[in-house]
Amino acid sequence: MEKINILIADDIDLSYLDLFPKTNYNIIFKHGLNNQSILNFDKRIDCLIIRSTRIIDKKFLDNCSIKIIATCSRGVDNIDTDYAKLKNIKIINSSGTNSISAAEHTFGLILEVFKRISLSDKIIRKGNFEYTEFERRELYGKKIGIIGVGKVGSHVAKLSLAFGMKIFANDTDVNVKKIHNNLNFKPLSYLLKHSDIITLHIPLNKENRKYISKEKLNLFNKDSVFINTSRGGVVDEKHLIKILKAGKIKFAALDVFEHEPDINPEFLKLNNVILTNHIAGKTSESRVKMAKDIFLQIKEHLHFSKNPKLYFKI
Numbered sequence: 037m038e039k040i041n042i043l044i045a046d047d048i049d050l051s052y053l054d055l056f057p058k059t060n061y062n063i064i065f066k067h068g069l070n071n072q073s074i075l076n077f078d079k080r081i082d083c084l085i086i087r088s089t090r091i092i093d094k095k096f097l098d099n100c101s102i103k104i105i106a107t108c109s110r111g112v113d114n115i116d117t118d119y120a121k122l123k124n125i126k127i128i129n130s131s132g133t134n135s136i137s138a139a140e141h142t143f144g145l146i147l148e149v150f151k152r153i154s155l156s157d158k159i160i161r162k163g164n165f166e167y168t169e170f171e172r173r174e175l176y177g178k179k180i181g182i183i184g185v186g187k188v189g190s191h192v193a194k195l196s197l198a199f200g201m202k203i204f205a206n207d208t209d210v211n212v213k214k215i216h217n218n219l220n221f222k223p224l225s226y227l228l229k230h231s232d233i234i235t236l237h238i239p240l241n242k243e244n245r246k247y248i249s250k251e252k253l254n255l256f257n258k259d260s261v262f263i264n265t266s267r268g269g270v271v272d273e274k275h276l277i278k279i280l281k282a283g284k285i286k287f288a289a290l291d292v293f294e295h296e297p298d299i300n301p302e303f304l305k306l307n308n309v310i311l312t313n314h315i316a317g318k319t320s321e322s323r324v325k326m327a328k329d330i331f332l333q334i335k336e337h338l339h340f341s342k343n344p345k346l347y348f349k350i
């Protein structure tokens with residue numbers, strides 16, 4: 037039987053590579069190949085495994101004969117999924133394998149804003165022991181507005197309850213409200229006006245591009261803290277910078293940006309922001325879980341296509 041060629045083009049965890057027995061699969065590991073080199077590859081590639089930093093656009097999809105593209109990420113906003121569907125290319129992503137990491141990072145950012153741990157570290161390294169110049173606050177009793185109560189958002193809710201916080205939840209899916217009937221669901225405008233912390237956990241898709249618009253940002257109260265570990269593209273960043281500069285919002289802590297890695301340089305000039313470089317979901321544990329999940333999904337997809345080789349001829 038002809039082997040299935042899988043090209044791993046990005047740096048992913050390989051602990052579970054033996055899920056692909058050598059008798060049936062040819063695994064080619066070429067970390068860092070650019071898209072053109074993938075298209076020019078001398079072997080026929082049946083399945084391509086990538087990470088979220090690689091952009092898969094119409095041009096790439098038009099020129100490839102790959103039948104499965106698997107991304108080791110939760111989001112698929114790096115891939116033109118509508119066009120892939122038209123071209124009968126299966127897109128595989130991972131759901132839930134990095135949500136605990138992302139929720140914990142969200143809390144890391146919240147704690148950083150409320151406790152100023154890294155600022156205190158900087159002060160002590162300068163030989164200073166001064167603590168009156170910066171404020172620290174308790175999380176207990178604070179109102180946290182969680183927009184998007186999916187895998188990440190629901191874990192953020194659990195952590196918030198453990199800290200004794202009051203939750204305002206919001207989700208566009210009515211079923212989510214039924215599942216999490218212990219949470220206090222509120223209309224978005226109420227949540228934005230009344231939360232001490234607003235944290236975003238929605239996907240970037242056509243409907244959600246700049247969803248947190250100028251109008252919505254203007255509803256935040258001036259003492260509120262904004263946290264975003266979802267995707268930068270769901271926020272009007274320019275207006276966020278404007279209200280941070282004007283003190284119309286207290287603080288923002290961001291892991292994700294509209295343009296990565298070339299983020300808006302205005303963020304760097306602000307001292308009421310904390311920035312991390314899209315690491316929320318990237319931990320040692322999630323890296324292993326995510327690659328394993330992707331490998332299993334690829335195998336399952338091939339299995340259900342019964343004869344993988346026939347499938348690839350479609």
Ligand SMILES: NC(=O)c1ccc[n+]([C@@H]2O[C@H](COP(=O)([O-])OP(=O)(O)OC[C@H]3O[C@@H](n4cnc5c(N)ncnc54)[C@H](O)[C@@H]3O)[C@@H](O)[C@H]2O)c1
Binds near residue numbers: 138238
């Ligand atoms: N920074 C990171 O490293 C990292 C890691 C993991 C996930 N993420 C991102 O976090 C986000 C959430 O991931 P998830 O796994 O929880 O997704 P999910 O699909 O499990 O949950 C998303 C929830 O948002 C809701 N939703 C969608 N649009 C909405 C809107 N406009 N208003 C209110 N609710 C809305 C959906 O109904 C769903 O319940 C995604 O953007 C994902 O890409 C980032």
